[in-house]
Every structure is written in C-alpha cells, then in structure tokens.
Amino acid sequence: MKKIKEFFADLSKKQKITYISLISIAFLLTESILLWAITDRGMKGLFEWVNYIRTITFLICLIGFIFPVIAGIIIVISKNMNPSKKPLKSLLILTIFSLIIPIGFYGYVGSIPYIRSGDKPPQLLLLNGSGANGIPNLAVSFWTEDRTTSGINWGPTSSMGTRSDELTKTKIHSFLLEDLSPNITYFYQINDAGQIYNFTTMPDIENTFKFMTSSDPHFGAENNNLTATNKILDQLADPINGYQSFFMLGDMVEMGNNDAHYQEACDTFSPVTSHIPFRPVIGNHDAMIGGHQFWVDYFSPDVVEDAPRDYFHIEVNGIHIFVLDLEWGTETYTKAQKTWFENELEENTNPDDWILVMSHCFYYVSGYHVDGSDWWDHQEMIETFASVFIKNGIDMVFSGHNHIFEVLENDGIYYNIIGGLGGHPDTYYAKEGVVGQLGTGSIYYSTDIFGFLEVDIQGDDAFLTFRTPENQIVYNYTVNRL
Ligand SMILES: [Fe+2]
Ligand SMILES: [Fe+2]
The missing domain is CATH 3.60.21.10 (Metallo-dependent phosphatases)
Incomplete structure (x- = not known):
C-alpha cells in the first residue's frame, strides 16, 4: 500500500487524474453490469431464474475487481525492481484492456435495436x-x-x-x-x-x-x-x-x-x-x-x-x-x-x-x-x-x-x-x-x-x-x- 501511495505521489497532477479516473470508470462500468442485470426488463427475470446467467454476471463483476488489484501488483513489483521507473505504459495498457469488457458489452446491448434482418x-x-x-x-x-x-x-x-x-x-x-x-x-x-x-x-x-x-x-x-x-x-x-x-x-x-x-x-x-x-x-x-x-x-x-x-x-x-x-x-x-x-x-x-x-x-x-x-x-x-x-x-x-x-x-x-x-x-x-x-x-x-x-x-x-x-x-x- 505504501508503494502504491509513493507511486501516485510521484505522478504529476494530470497523470494522477488520468490514471485514477480511467481505473475508476472501468471499475464502475464493469460493476454496473450487475445493476443492469437486476433492473433491465429483458434481463432481471433471466438473472433471477437461471443459475448460469447469475454465475456469468458475477464473474464479469469479479473481473471489475481484478483489474485494480493487478494494477496495484504491477506498481509494487516495478517499484521493487526499479524504484525510479514508473510502469506507466503497462498501466495504460491494463486500463485500456479493462475498459474493453464494459464498453464492448454496452456497445452490443445499445446496438441491438439497430441490427435488423429485413422488412x-x-x-x-x-x-x-x-x-x-x-x-x-x-x-x-x-x-x-x-x-x-x-x-x-x-x-x-x-x-x-x-x-x-x-x-x-x-x-x-x-x-x-x-x-x-x-x-x-x-x-x-x-x-x-x-x-x-x-x-x-x-x-x-x-x-x-x-x-x-x-x-x-x-x-x-x-x-x-x-x-x-x-x-x-x-x-x-x-x-x-x-x-x-x-x-x-x-x-x-x-x-x-x-x-x-x-x-x-x-x-x-x-x-x-x-x-x-x-x-x-x-x-x-x-x-x-x-x-x-x-x-x-x-x-x-x-x-x-x-x-x-x-x-x-x-x-x-x-x-x-x-x-x-x-x-x-x-x-x-x-x-x-x-x-x-x-x-x-x-x-x-x-x-x-x-x-x-x-x-x-x-x-x-x-x-x-x-x-x-x-x-x-x-x-x-x-x-x-x-x-x-x-x-x-x-x-x-x-x-x-x-x-x-x-x-x-x-x-x-x-x-x-x-x-x-x-x-x-x-x-x-x-x-x-x-x-x-x-x-x-x-x-x-x-x-x-x-x-x-x-x-x-x-x-x-x-x-x-x-x-x-x-x-x-x-x-x-x-x-x-x-
Ligand atoms: Fe418457452
Ligand atoms: Fe417462457
């Protein structure tokens, strides 16, 4: 935890805002899939009645927690290996990767009404x-x-x-x-x-x-x-x-x-x-x-x-x-x-x-x-x-x-x-x-x-x-x- 604090203390204000907001957005978007599953009219019954749908939803939400943990691990390991080098590139790649699931998911759901087979x-x-x-x-x-x-x-x-x-x-x-x-x-x-x-x-x-x-x-x-x-x-x-x-x-x-x-x-x-x-x-x-x-x-x-x-x-x-x-x-x-x-x-x-x-x-x-x-x-x-x-x-x-x-x-x-x-x-x-x-x-x-x-x-x-x-x-x- 100390090393993560040191890592963020070393960053410029702009870098801090960028990384913290990207990781937070990815986390919140991924967790919001659970909220969607229990409130959406086409999903809530499926979530309530079918075991494997609940399991898949919880797994996706778990991934939301995993990305910030991996980010912390990357910071700690890189601090141990070379305290002066910031793992900015690895974190950026990780953050982008963590956004793929929620953005892909909501992109798909939002596109459904527009994908039609014909008259x-x-x-x-x-x-x-x-x-x-x-x-x-x-x-x-x-x-x-x-x-x-x-x-x-x-x-x-x-x-x-x-x-x-x-x-x-x-x-x-x-x-x-x-x-x-x-x-x-x-x-x-x-x-x-x-x-x-x-x-x-x-x-x-x-x-x-x-x-x-x-x-x-x-x-x-x-x-x-x-x-x-x-x-x-x-x-x-x-x-x-x-x-x-x-x-x-x-x-x-x-x-x-x-x-x-x-x-x-x-x-x-x-x-x-x-x-x-x-x-x-x-x-x-x-x-x-x-x-x-x-x-x-x-x-x-x-x-x-x-x-x-x-x-x-x-x-x-x-x-x-x-x-x-x-x-x-x-x-x-x-x-x-x-x-x-x-x-x-x-x-x-x-x-x-x-x-x-x-x-x-x-x-x-x-x-x-x-x-x-x-x-x-x-x-x-x-x-x-x-x-x-x-x-x-x-x-x-x-x-x-x-x-x-x-x-x-x-x-x-x-x-x-x-x-x-x-x-x-x-x-x-x-x-x-x-x-x-x-x-x-x-x-x-x-x-x-x-x-x-x-x-x-x-x-x-x-x-x-x-x-x-x-x-x-x-x-x-x-x-x-x-
Ligand atoms: Fe049926
Ligand atoms: Fe039915």
Whole structure:
C-alpha cells in the first residue's frame, strides 16, 4: 500500500487524474453490469431464474475487481525492481484492456435495436378496446428497413374504398381499421400494389367467440419443431375450423435480441395472421436483452391514443379478454400495469361477464426443477393474482412458458397451459430424470405433445378442446360461467 501511495505521489497532477479516473470508470462500468442485470426488463427475470446467467454476471463483476488489484501488483513489483521507473505504459495498457469488457458489452446491448434482418410482412392485430359495433378494432401493421410513407386501401368490398396515408416517413407502419361491422369480409391492399388481403369479422352475437390459442413456438431455437408450428397455422387458416382470432401466448422467438429469429417468426405467421385477427403476448424469450423493442415495433402499433403498448383489454361481443405482460413472473407487473388491470376490472367488467386472462407466465402449473429453479406452482404469481381473479369473477386463464398441455382448476377458475406451438416439449426433462412436481388442482397434464387449444364460447358455456397439429382431439371440457 505504501508503494502504491509513493507511486501516485510521484505522478504529476494530470497523470494522477488520468490514471485514477480511467481505473475508476472501468471499475464502475464493469460493476454496473450487475445493476443492469437486476433492473433491465429483458434481463432481471433471466438473472433471477437461471443459475448460469447469475454465475456469468458475477464473474464479469469479479473481473471489475481484478483489474485494480493487478494494477496495484504491477506498481509494487516495478517499484521493487526499479524504484525510479514508473510502469506507466503497462498501466495504460491494463486500463485500456479493462475498459474493453464494459464498453464492448454496452456497445452490443445499445446496438441491438439497430441490427435488423429485413422488412417485416403485414400482421392483422387485435387492439385494445372495442369498436362501435361490439367487435374489436384492428390494425394492419408492418415494418420496413427504410423510412417510407405508406398507404392502405381497405373496405368491405373488393373495391375497398377507404384510404389511409402516412404523412411522415417511418419504419413502423400501422393503419387503424376501426368500427368494423360484424360478420363481413373486408379487403385491404398496401401501397396500391401486390396482394389484396381479406379477413372476416366475427358475428355480433352476445357472448359468442371462437378462437385458437397456443404458445411457445421458439423460432430460431435449434430444437423447435417447425413442422408442428406450420401444421397448427394450417388449422388456423382453414375456414372449416372457423377460428375468429388467434392468441399466441409468447416465446415466439428463442432469442429476443436476434432479429433474424423475429424475421423467421413474422415471415411464417404473416400468410395466416394477415387474414386472421392476431394478438401475440410477449414472453420472456421475446423480451430477452433488447428484444422488447422488436416486439413492440412488430406487434404493438401506437395507433390507439393513450392505450398501453404491452398489455391489452380486448372486448368481443361482451367477452372480456385481458392480455397481461407477465414474462418470467411479476417482474414486469409494473405499478402502471397493476393500476390499469385493477381499474379495468373494477370499472369496465361485471363478475357475471365472461372474463378471460392471458399471459405468457403461468400461475398454477406442473413442471420440473430446471436451471436451479422450480418451474411449478409459481408462488409469487399465485399470491399476486389468485385473489384478484376470485374477487373479479375471472372464468378462465391461459398461459404458456412451460412446454406442456395442462388444465388446473382452483377456486372455480380454470387455468390452461398451452405450450405446444413448436418449442421443445418438456417431456425431455422427464426422460432425463429431472425432478418434477404436479401443480395444485391439476386435472389434465401432458408433456409430450404439440398442438393448440380451441376455445368456443357460446352463451353461458365455453367448449375447450386441446388438439394436435393434425386436429385430433386429445382432451376437452366445458366451462359454465354461472
Ligand atoms: Fe418457452
Ligand atoms: Fe417462457
């Protein structure tokens, strides 16, 4: 310590400021990676749930401590060898080297939203609220690498008739289709050229709605099953099946920070989801590191004034569907989201209404002990939401996150897990002998499956049918709302 003090005493004021500030900046920047990991929306869940992510983060932070120690060692050794010679060059090289990790890291994280794979084709997206005729407003949304002004023609006949144009150049293109009439086929065309798309609105029969839901396709993973995903999309597109909307419950991509994964997902979905009203829910993989920006750009257009971008209250024929942003758990359940959800329930629903809740993360569930965490009955989620669901008369809950099919019943509320859209099935853990546990209230549970859930609400009854990608029924049951 004495020798380090002597070394700094020998330096000029300018040299002192240079070395002390460089070493301090390198140290603080490196340590701030820990702060980033526990606060960033795309990281904090990963940090909390996955052992090896915590280990890597702590190792990086340890390196922050190692560089000042090495600097001290260099000073002591060089003082011992030659007290008059200052190891300025070695220290400068060391300091520059210690800045490489934090600057490289933040450079990479900051650059993620700017690294895109290409234009994203149109999606027909369900929006917050309800139009004048009791069915939801929609948006046609697409993304271009170049800033352009686009326009859309749309209307209830093939000659369309309504024209919307963007006034300023933009990469995010969204066009609001509002106050749609029920049970009508609409047409739209983008920029007066190419494909004419069509979609049919749902009939306006009180408490009637038939939709498909599934979750976790994990585009871009090494082990996802694209054949299963495509077969499910074929079922969605087949008019015989009569699906009026599709709710995709998250983990659309494997790595949210990789736009190539989003590209594959958007390209694969668009031929179907440009025709069937679509509402994706953000999952933990979608939001990973900087992935939230991609998701918002592609699936949450800023077209409804003052409406939240990450969570939704969609109304169809008096049926309330709440789509929440719950990725790993309650980390993303912000004060704003909590206030919004409780206010919407309080002011805009009645416990006797059909009320459905959708989120990526589960509440009650069966699962395995993976990456150092228990992936069954999510205590924090149950403590936060179960009493709210009971108090407000929620009827059915839909989630993914675990790659299984499951139905659980607790306090008269049916919890459905539908992680069968192509991500590697959790049966892998069973085969590996990983410890697992059955969730509270489990009625039906399958780990070795791909598929989707058909939900057909007709008046006071909802008919729920779990199906394989080939449309075979594997489990069905009925819920009565009264
Ligand atoms: Fe997943
Ligand atoms: Fe997930």
